[in-house]
Amino acid sequence: MDRVAIIGASMTAFGDRDAWLLALLAEAGDAALTDAGVDGDDVDHLYVSNMASGEFEGQTGVPNALAHDLAAMPAYTARIDQTSSSGGAGIYAAWQSVASGASDLTLLVGGEKMTHRTTGEATDVIASLTHPVEYKHGVTLPSFAGLTARKYLAQYDAPRESLGKVAVKNHRNGLDNPHAQFRKEVDLETVLDSPMVADPLRLYDFCPITDGSAALVLCPESVAAEYTDDYVVISGVAGATDTHVVHERDDPTTMRGVVESAEQAYEMAGRGPDDIDVAELHDMFTILEFLQSEDLGFFEKGAGWKAVRDGVTDRDGDLPINTSGGLKSKGHPLGASGVAQAYELYQQLLGTAGDRQVDAEVGLACNVGGFGNCVTTTILEQP
């Protein structure tokens, strides 16, 4: 089967942006089309990854609006919502559109506008994904992280400091990312002394609330070279679900959606965890980087924290994780995040990552929705 190539990519500055969602999407979409050297009317399918434009902004029907703004009519459009993993789900949908032959050129744009809401309001919009028996107790995604972190630290005898090291590492990486929301180094003491948010997790264990957008242009690999010399291929992509109700999982420290989607993506790519040179993981909370790095098979269960402690996942380590700064430092505009993960890998594989550049031929992105409720794993490679 002809593989699918990514021939253009972009992301906007992430952070507290004045622009509203449509303008953010248009900014990223326009830049990705320019990067690929194609026009709007070359686009057959246009997907928008977004969790909650109606709830955040009162704007619905966004994909059609974007097609109009980018002169992409009469492209087929659809919105892809998979909560925090909408971006990864968008990659899967865009891949399907090209792999199936339904589209010869697909534009995927992920984005979210959030910062006009208070932290409590934004947290509530996200928490609305929970089951009624969870929501009525006031549970939030950060509180799931606190519950899981306490269990992980106890179960694997990991010190609290180990979580802080994820934040320190990813902030260090984000310092070199011109698109990141926070370009500021933090030391371990600052993380461990920051205000408690969901015991034992503190402010610096969490990603910020963010506006932003990112985009990809996809086509069959067989014609990619007609557009550009600089492209990467999607060698593996898969998605999976875990329980909606988080407490129904037998082992709170394992994310079955990560395990299942990774196994399928590895099989499709003919790759395994040892083949991955660089990875972008969904560090919405520091604890999630441990869980994913283990459930993706990079490290033994319960050993992910040791890898971070020992520098294995540093930019100059054996397996650099979140060279972009991750959601932690780059920011997490929900629908954009999974697309922006692919943008970082695109740059790493093309050798255009500047000060963040690592030596990589194969990259993996893991995008997590809910608290591991739905997950997509994508493997990108040099052609």
Added chain:
Amino acid sequence: MSDDHDSTEPGLDAHRCENGHLSYPGHARCPDCGAPQTETVDLAERTGEVVTWTTSTATPPGVREPNHLAIVEFEVDGEAVRALGQLTTADGIEIGAAVDPVYCAELRAPGAGIREPESQRWDGYRFEPA
């Protein structure tokens, strides 16, 4: 799917399928085996054990602050079933602590958050050190 499988469920009823698997809340089909869930088991009069807990200090509109939360495991005829709920206090709470469910008429203020107030119940059970 019967009405008492839905979000209007007031209490702490675990749902059991014909193969003996338990879940809280109930589902249209047993998550373990896909069989119909045919009976309920009331957990409200039982003592459970804290699997893990947290105190949330950044709570959404209508939620108490701080909000102490726990995942609690109950054992019913040798089968484990878990529930998430607010704690009455964090004092004396640790992994493995024994807790009892206590009824609360309003766990968070309906209508203060984004969820439609009429779409679900707002009463339920908190957990208190046994």
